[in-house]
Amino acid sequence: MGSVVRIVILSVIFLASLTNCQEGILHVSDGSTQREFCIVHNHSWTALAQSLDTATVYPLVNLTSQLLCNSSGITPDLVKGKAVVVMRGDCDFSLKALNAQELGATALLIASNKTLVTPSANESEYAKVTIPLALMRYMDFLEAQKVFTGEMQVKLYAPPLAKLDASTLVMLLIAIITVALGGYWSGACERERLNSGQEDGGKGESKADSGELSLYSPLKVVLLVLVMCGMLVLMYYFYRILVYVIIAIFCLASANALFFCFDAVLDQIGCGTIRFSVRNWNFSVRSIILASVCIVIAVIWGVYRNEDRWIWILQDILGIAFCLNFIRTISLSNFKICVILLSLLLVYDVFFVFITPFFTKNGVSIMVQVALGPDASGEKMEGNMVQVPAEPQPPTEKLPVVMRVPRFSGLAQNLCGMQFSILGYGDIIIPGLLIAYCSRFDVWVNSSWKVYFSSCCTAYLMGMIVTFAVMLLSGMGQPALLYLVPFTLITSAVVAGCRGEMRRFWTGTSYEILDSSRKPLLPEGRTERDVEGDKC
Incomplete structure (x- = not known):
């Protein structure tokens, strides 16, 4: 144990040490x-x-x-x-x-x-x-x-230049808070549905009452990943056209997500609303005000999206709302689906980051090229070589698919061009879907300590720390899912195995076989042997 502590301390000292910059x-x-x-x-x-x-x-x-x-x-x-x-x-x-x-x-x-x-x-x-x-x-x-x-x-x-910049810590905080809130929100919605005794009907894929979509078919998961691969390749070859389509979609989706986030917060604090009708159409004053605010924020971002000095704040706010609403809306029906989806996306992430540079003309991975944009040369580095534009460059359109936090240290870097720490939305959403499943499973088994949710959040935090540590040690960007997926999947499986609930955790819940009350699958402290012979 003492040697492990010493290694950790030495690693922290190394990461916090100063390094020369070009x-x-x-x-x-x-x-x-x-x-x-x-x-x-x-x-x-x-x-x-x-x-x-x-x-x-x-x-x-x-x-x-x-x-x-x-x-x-x-x-x-x-x-x-x-x-x-x-x-x-x-x-x-x-x-x-x-x-x-x-x-x-x-x-x-x-x-x-x-x-x-x-x-x-x-x-x-x-x-x-x-x-x-x-x-x-x-x-x-x-x-x-x-x-x-x-x-x-x-x-x-x-x-x-400090290797461990404060922006990295801010990014880590944004990531863990977002996945934790998204998972908690998903679990709270599930508890509310259980308490209200609502039926979702069908096979649980489409829940019209809550606007959620449940992924329960392995085939659909495979098709989803294939569609993502196709979209990434299309973005690589037709970036200058599709980037505007993605920007428009992001403005609409993030404004909608921000509305639901604000609305949920106002519900929690007990903020009332005034309703009125116009020609049989019912309106809420609170909803109208919230929708107006969210649309204005999205429009401001859309107009000033290339202004580096301050627009990153709005992009991060909209991005957090988008991730939260996505984690709440898309639910994975069982751990088997979680394993298939996260494993496929792990392969997807590694392939498009590490393998595709061998096939591209400029030796830059498709993932990096799409994330930074084809003209973002000021943000690209090759080994110890840096490139700084000699003249002001026209703004380049970039996909709104990353959280961005400017580096707080490095006066020279900011004089030569504003530098950012970035984290892709996928590195938040994909593990967030597993965390949301763990949160819902805690509700199904009536876990008072939320053991699945809390352990998966802790595993995500450790995975993010390892990701940043490897990135700083290697001096290269890393596919975060390479570390996040094993940490979260293995931790969740170990918890389920130790509690004797692996079979239930693997198969999840099939809404069509539950009775009308939709009671939790297993009360806290009970095992499968305790409920042998129970009928649904």
């Missing part, structure tokens, strides 16, 4: 005014200071009329002991750096009209360069010239 900051001042701009550098060159206070001050010399592919025509006295800014092009970064170093410059900035990439060279070239080297946007340099009319003093530094 983006840096160019601090420009003239004594009275100061501005900061994005730069991109490489750790293999001379390392930059980690803070503004420890960074060295250099006078800046404007040589943007030069490419510095050779030192001819440049007086050493002009650049000696100063930082030099030249234009990108015609020769390697290492040659520019060696020429600047030979002339006596103390730092080299390369202004670029192209996408900023991590400056690289042959391994043998790195050791020859002893001065700091970084790329900056040419438009930033032009802006600096307008702001600073006199001599510019510059500092180059790269603040270390």
